[in-house]
Amino acid sequence: MFKVSLFSNKKALERFALFQLAVIMITILCSYKIAYAYTHIIEQNLILNILFGVIGFVVVAVIHEFIHNLLFRGFSKGNKPIHRFHFGIISTHMPNVYFKKWQYAIIMLTPLVVITTVLSILFLFFSYSSLIFIGSFHIGYCLLDLYFVMGVLNNKVKYIEDTEEGLIYYTESPLQEVQSETK
Template identity: 25%
Template structure:
């Protein structure tokens, strides 16, 4: 049986690719959301011109708290969908080499299930942020959207690999990545 193994923490080429993708996706997303802001929103709020040092410090702290909350929700959504498809499966959360992650090690998913697990945080968080942008327009939202989109580079990379190997019908989630199989590994 053919299989493809990805150990994201040992595969230096994959890590380099992820770093490039993250930067390019973040920049591309920023341009896209900036254009969206100009064309479709009535955004209010200015840059930091005229702010006191205390206001700047509080803003930086708030930005980090929001980014941490978005990352936490992102990984929780992965965990929720792991549980949706494998209710008895174990879900673990972690951080390694600059990446936060959710994993359900040893669980085997059909490729379409794994694609859903991978893409749902991007879809849900982007949709929520876009709704917030229209309800409470503020210039900072485009930055959070761009940062979150760039942070999804690992998810997009997994989707890329799944699409690159259409013969692989099953995906086993691992602590360090994934293993794709042509047929179920237990069958």
């Protein structure tokens, strides 16, 4: 068993937020380059891009967490997840429920895939530059999910528990680990 507690370490969370900002900027740049190669972008000024991008991102973040909520409930057979607001980040957790690797990967990656696909399709029909900002903000927001999924790639991990402080990766069944710790 090993634990990743990103939310209890303020310094690590600050570094992670800076990393997210850098990824957002790179995503905006790359998205513009790709979009210009395939379509004519309806350019808005920088203030409107940021304003619509932030408003759109708030809507997308709520949808993102709603998708997590549905998947957590589905894989846990109806248990209610906990929503928490940490340092400007809304997060959904399911303490005391253990997920298999594939279940947890699906829970974490589905919002990224679904929302990015929907935004890409919207951009095909309405190629406003603010959609690039919304999508880029969302990809930056998804970095936390991708960070947590990285632990799933470890061959020794069997189960994952998503707590309010972070993740607990179990290398064997959680019941076996509890029994071995009490000996």
